[in-house]
Amino acid sequence: MATEPIVTIRNLTKVYAQGEIQVTALHEVSLDIAAGEFMTLMGPSGSGKSTLLHIIAGIDRPTRGECHVQGVDVARLNETELADWRNQNVGFVFQTFNLIPVLTAFENVELPLLLTQLGRKERRRQVAAALDLVGLADRMHHLPKQLSGGQEQRVAIARALVTDPNLIVADEPTGNLDAHSAEDVLRALQALRRDAGKTVIMVTHDPKAAAFGSRSVHLEKGELTNA
Amino acid sequence: MTIPAFIIKNALRNKRRAALSILSVAVSLFLLVTLQVALRELTLPPEDVGAALRVAVRNKISLANLLPARQLPIIERIPGVESVTPFTWFGGKYKNEEGMTFAQFAMDAKKLRKVFGEAKMSEEEYVAFENQRNACIIGRITAEKYRLKRGDRITLESTVYPVTMDFQIVGIYSGTVDDRNMLFHQEYLDEASGLPGMVGMWWMKVTSAEAMPKVIQRINDTFANTSAEVRAESERAFQLSFISMWGNIRILVTSVSSVVVFTLVLVSASTMSMAIRERFRELAILKALGFRRRELFAFILAESFGLAAVGGLIGIGSAYLLYTYGDISKLTSGVFVVFEVTPRILAFASLVAASLGILASLLPSLAAARMSVVEGLKTLD
Amino acid sequence: MALPLKYNFRNVFVRWRATLATVTGIALVVAVFVLVQSLAVGLEKASQNTGDPRNVMVARKGSTAESSSQVTREQSRNILYLPEIARDARGRPLVSADVVILVNLPRRDGTGEANVTVRGVTPMGMDLRPQVTLTHGRWFNPGRREAVVSQKVARRFAHCDVGGRIRTGGTELTIVGWMDGDNSAFDSEVWMDADEARSAFDRDNYSSLLVRVADTNQMAALAKRIESDKRASLRAEPEIAYYSAQTRTAGPIRILGNFLATTMSIGAIFAAMNTMYASVGARTREIGTLRVLGYRRRSVLLGFIIEGVILAGLGGLLGCMLALPMHGYSTGTLSFDSFSEVVFQFRITPWLAAQGVIFAIAVGFLGSLLPAVRAARLPVISALKAV
Ligand SMILES: Nc1ncnc2c1ncn2[C@@H]1O[C@H](COP(=O)(O)OP(=O)(O)OP(=O)(O)O)[C@@H](O)[C@H]1O
Numbered sequence A: 001m002a003t004e005p006i007v008t009i010r011n012l013t014k015v016y017a018q019g020e021i022q023v024t025a026l027h028e029v030s031l032d033i034a035a036g037e038f039m040t041l042m043g044p045s046g047s048g049k050s051t052l053l054h055i056i057a058g059i060d061r062p063t064r065g066e067c068h069v070q071g072v073d074v075a076r077l078n079e080t081e082l083a084d085w086r087n088q089n090v091g092f093v094f095q096t097f098n099l100i101p102v103l104t105a106f107e108n109v110e111l112p113l114l115l116t117q118l119g120r121k122e123r124r125r126q127v128a129a130a131l132d133l134v135g136l137a138d139r140m141h142h143l144p145k146q147l148s149g150g151q152e153q154r155v156a157i158a159r160a161l162v163t164d165p166n167l168i169v170a171d172e173p174t175g176n177l178d179a180h181s182a183e184d185v186l187r188a189l190q191a192l193r194r195d196a197g198k199t200v201i202m203v204t205h206d207p208k209a210a211a212f213g214s215r216s217v218h219l220e221k222g223e224l225t226n227a
Numbered sequence B: 001m002t003i004p005a006f007i008i009k010n011a012l013r014n015k016r017r018a019a020l021s022i023l024s025v026a027v028s029l030f031l032l033v034t035l036q037v038a039l040r041e042l043t044l045p046p047e048d049v050g051a052a053l054r055v056a057v058r059n060k061i062s063l064a065n066l067l068p069a070r071q072l073p074i075i076e077r078i079p080g081v082e083s084v085t086p087f088t089w090f091g092g093k094y095k096n097e098e099g100m101t102f103a104q105f106a107m108d109a110k111k112l113r114k115v116f117g118e119a120k121m122s123e124e125e126y127v128a129f130e131n132q133r134n135a136c137i138i139g140r141i142t143a144e145k146y147r148l149k150r151g152d153r154i155t156l157e158s159t160v161y162p163v164t165m166d167f168q169i170v171g172i173y174s175g176t177v178d179d180r181n182m183l184f185h186q187e188y189l190d191e192a193s194g195l196p197g198m199v200g201m202w203w204m205k206v207t208s209a210e211a212m213p214k215v216i217q218r219i220n221d222t223f224a225n226t227s228a229e230v231r232a233e234s235e236r237a238f239q240l241s242f243i244s245m246w247g248n249i250r251i252l253v254t255s256v257s258s259v260v261v262f263t264l265v266l267v268s269a270s271t272m273s274m275a276i277r278e279r280f281r282e283l284a285i286l287k288a289l290g291f292r293r294r295e296l297f298a299f300i301l302a303e304s305f306g307l308a309a310v311g312g313l314i315g316i317g318s319a320y321l322l323y324t325y326g327d328i329s330k331l332t333s334g335v336f337v338v339f340e341v342t343p344r345i346l347a348f349a350s351l352v353a354a355s356l357g358i359l360a361s362l363l364p365s366l367a368a369a370r371m372s373v374v375e376g377l378k379t380l381d
Numbered sequence C: 001m002a003l004p005l006k007y008n009f010r011n012v013f014v015r016w017r018a019t020l021a022t023v024t025g026i027a028l029v030v031a032v033f034v035l036v037q038s039l040a041v042g043l044e045k046a047s048q049n050t051g052d053p054r055n056v057m058v059a060r061k062g063s064t065a066e067s068s069s070q071v072t073r074e075q076s077r078n079i080l081y082l083p084e085i086a087r088d089a090r091g092r093p094l095v096s097a098d099v100v101i102l103v104n105l106p107r108r109d110g111t112g113e114a115n116v117t118v119r120g121v122t123p124m125g126m127d128l129r130p131q132v133t134l135t136h137g138r139w140f141n142p143g144r145r146e147a148v149v150s151q152k153v154a155r156r157f158a159h160c161d162v163g164g165r166i167r168t169g170g171t172e173l174t175i176v177g178w179m180d181g182d183n184s185a186f187d188s189e190v191w192m193d194a195d196e197a198r199s200a201f202d203r204d205n206y207s208s209l210l211v212r213v214a215d216t217n218q219m220a221a222l223a224k225r226i227e228s229d230k231r232a233s234l235r236a237e238p239e240i241a242y243y244s245a246q247t248r249t250a251g252p253i254r255i256l257g258n259f260l261a262t263t264m265s266i267g268a269i270f271a272a273m274n275t276m277y278a279s280v281g282a283r284t285r286e287i288g289t290l291r292v293l294g295y296r297r298r299s300v301l302l303g304f305i306i307e308g309v310i311l312a313g314l315g316g317l318l319g320c321m322l323a324l325p326m327h328g329y330s331t332g333t334l335s336f337d338s339f340s341e342v343v344f345q346f347r348i349t350p351w352l353a354a355q356g357v358i359f360a361i362a363v364g365f366l367g368s369l370l371p372a373v374r375a376a377r378l379p380v381i382s383a384l385k386a387v
């Protein structure tokens, strides 16, 4: 397994300015994440876990410092480049699943592929493969409301990996699930790393969930406690 | 905090939605007032002073058929008739205009004031009109439209007679119900057309309102079974017969008005219910806090009614201001002249606005009544 | 890269409760627009559908209506033997001298009276207007006070059934038949014998001449010859052109239609805006998700505009469907050209229906523009923050 870092973070600071009050969500964070890692990010509520994840995924921008993902300084990209970059390089899994209610499982997974040059047949093949990987090949034509929470989240994972990004990030993916469904989801994430060699970064509050990862990092008041 | 303060705060919570609701109500009510006023003007033309004493006589076949001038002395002898003038449609086209843009009538200048009463025009102008063969007077609106003034010469080509005639403007009148027409001498027309002995209509003033029915009867009887049978009627009846010619246009405007009202109710009601749906959560919280149904209804109704009232005020108010203080004949290029927003129309439009406010609150009230607290708290989107 | 259309379609339908009122509102606006314009179209069609390409209409110069035109018998005799004029098998020139009189008749429903055009025609005049056919009864006999009424007029005016009598001035006419003008201006007329009409209504002169040319290339030559007689002061123009120009009544109706459409569309735009803003508000997280997946701002913008357009387009189609049953329905009003009742039909042409839908789409576009901009401006972060 490769050990060179896929994510390099240096002196990253994020300050939210809410009128007069300034909230420092991250303070001078430096961190390397190696390719093929399943890193879990833990810490108390409000410690800046989501913020860090968002910056890595190109959803939010840092106030100061650098964040290189596969050699690209994400903060330097403009809105449009960033959108394309996200599509090709990161898969994002949300706590609230965020499937599009009007689209079937198949169509939800196909959605990011519509942004690529792939033809209909090739898309179909990839969507089927992704759903297969999360064990939902038989639920392709169900709408989100016809799926259980755990199934919805696995569809979301299939959607995150369908464009074959190297990096999968997940923010409390099991936060809204019961223990059994949570395990399904965690196994699916684990399989991604093991079988497809993806790098996975997961935020969680649950030590049991963290046990599925290969490394755990702790944040406290916007600073790393054990990098 | 008081309950009314809470209601106002709530209504303005989504300022954009409140503004859109108010504006759509305003636009619709503006349109409603406009249509009502237009309909009233189309169906009930404004009455001129002295109309109660005036009688119009036309050829029984139709207005387009002429009458023999020899009827004049016969009519003048009928008891109760005070003064009679011919009134002949000239149908002239001015300059290079495609069609007619204002009406011209040939008449007896000396009878002008006797039959039609005093307009706002100086004595000097009246006298000049009576004494000059090719003189004409025009209404203020037409004068302004073509920038005409006293002393100007104008040329009109008739679409009815095979003539083109020159006139000199000796007076500009105003203060009548329709300050657009042009008047000139019947003798001048007879001379120019080479067809003396025929006039368009007779208009007369009778001595009293009581004499009117008798005069009308006498005139109709006198010319029955002659080569030119006539129809004499009061000025009002004559105007109304004109309106009857519009045919189904009236029904059209009426049905359009109803469609507008319906659309308005529909759109505003949906907007309002959307607003309420948006805060189902709050309503559920209120319910959980112990507010009763009746209070929730009052709450929804007050908000809905308030939005409708403000929208109505803006829409009706702006229509009122525009049509009362704006120059409507200029705006509609002469199609409408008076465009009076009557108290009746104002009341009707306000009533529509008020019912709208009530109606729009029905649907959300129903939903709010049925909503359980748990369900409401769960409603996230 | 655009979002798939099915996504937009399903979103419109999934919120049908919220969109129904807006769709119906837009539908009603479009229906009003289409109906009012279809009146104008019907009026124009009725006059444009009149005339034969080989006929020339001769009337007094300066007169705008046939009823106010005069052609003397001498003038008519002079024209009769002009060389350009066609002749029938027996060598008679194909010329008809008509008398047109406006007659005030009571309406059938008792709502008052209106002017109706009575045309005195010669047998030749009937041959020159093959559009007109008899549908009930028989044609009038020359020398008798008989008339044939267009069936569309008959349905609108009292005493116009076959066998009925209409009284006008000192004259009484017996209705002996109904005719059909094939949706032309003749649908608004009553026909009788020309000479009978002249004596009944005490006319010396004719109102107009209808002339058939032997060769359509000679139309201009004939017109020039007739108009060159300055003393007569007549005007000759192709019958088709004469009738096509009679569209003044349609003008105010058009204006009314446009006024209504403009004002009502402002209301409709507000409604569409409201619906779309609500949709954007409810789907904040969904929009964020799309952005996280890599959709660009302009895809989101376009997506919401497309949804607004679909919404309004549906309203437009519905509006056309609401208006459609009125197609062909016969109605009447005062013609500004002839100063008499013109009977015509609501005409919803494909182009008019298309205009209605385009109009709706414009409403949808304008109504969804601001909400779409708002959707596109939402920060990506909202995918995770919004409830
Ligand atoms: N948009 C914002 N504006 C202002 N402050 C913000 C904003 N987003 C986050 N913060 C603040 O930044 C800090 C870190 O937030 P973050 O969401 O990263 O925490 P977290 O570790 O993910 O917490 P949790 O476990 O509860 O999800 C918090 O104090 C939060 O209040």
Ligand SMILES: [Mg+2]
Pocket: A049, A050, A051, A171
């Ligand atoms: Mg978080």
